[in-house]
Amino acid sequence: EADIYQTPRYLVIGTGKKITLECSQTMGHDKMYWYQQDPGMELHLIHYSYGVNSTEKGDLSSESTVSRIRTEHFPLTLESARPSHTSQYLCASSEAGTVRGETQYFGPGTRLLVL
Amino acid sequence: GNSVTQMEGPVTLSEEAFLTINCTYTATGYPSLFWYVQYPGEGLQLLLKATKADDKGSNKGFEATYRKETTSFHLEKGSVQVSDSAVYFCALERDTGFQKLVFGTGTRLLVSP
Numbered sequence: 001e002a003d004i005y006q007t008p009r010y011l012v013i014g015t016g017k018k019i020t021l022e023c024s025q026t027m028g029h030d031k032m033y034w035y036q037q038d039p040g041m042e043l044h045l046i047h048y049s050y051g052v053n054s055t056e057k058g059d060l061s062s063e064s065t066v067s068r069i070r071t072e073h074f075p076l077t078l079e080s081a082r083p084s085h086t087s088q089y090l091c092a093s094s095e096a097g098t099v100r101g102e103t104q105y106f107g108p109g110t111r112l113l114v115l
Numbered sequence: 116g117n118s119v120t121q122m123e124g125p126v127t128l129s130e131e132a133f134l135t136i137n138c139t140y141t142a143t144g145y146p147s148l149f150w151y152v153q154y155p156g157e158g159l160q161l162l163l164k165a166t167k168a169d170d171k172g173s174n175k176g177f178e179a180t181y182r183k184e185t186t187s188f189h190l191e192k193g194s195v196q197v198s199d200s201a202v203y204f205c206a207l208e209r210d211t212g213f214q215k216l217v218f219g220t221g222t223r224l225l226v227s228p
Binding site for chain 1: 147149156157158159161165202213220221
């Protein structure tokens with residue numbers, strides 16, 4: 001059973017507000033990821049991290065930012081939320097190394113609605 | 116480039132029916148291939164995987180075989196249950212150096228009693 005947590009699970013917020021989506025894992029994984037899942041279900045990688053103090057942008061351009069100050073914690077921040085940010089955000093993690101076929105472990109997701 | 120194409124849903128079946136969800140891929144080299152499943156209200160979880168040609172991944176009665184010649188990784192189950200209702204994602208591992216996954220668009224499976 002994966003131990004990766006996301007809070008809040010649901011968030012409804014007004015335009016212009018600053019929000020932070022939390023993601024924590026207790027597996028000691030070095031690699032962490034943020035995906036955006038649109039209503040059509042497709043997943044897009046928006047951020048990833050190799051480890052502490054390492055963050056990279058993913059395939060889909062996003063106005064969000066991330067930080068990785070502790071191994072277990074990978075929060076995502078939107079400085080000014082807009083309706084176009086309405087989506088589901090999924091956090092995931094995997095072990096370090098270059099083994100083929102590594103499993104990614106996903107959190108339950110945060111459903112964000114920006115009014 | 117790298118891409119994954121899977122059949123559109125929803126796939127609607129009666130309990131105990133045979134399931135096939137098609138997945139084909141385009142990639143350089145020989146990527147690892149995965150099936151992830153997303154149950155309602157949850158995140159994704161790994162269902163099965165295969166890391167080289169002709170490998171068969173299996174779990175919970177589901178199977179998929181890595182076919183290099185047809186660049187396919189079709190998901191099958193002999194007898195579906197209502198509890199199998201979920202969204203199924205085919206994915207490939209694009210970059211072994213950092214394990215970036217490329218996902219298909221997902222196929223929703225609905226199983227009725």
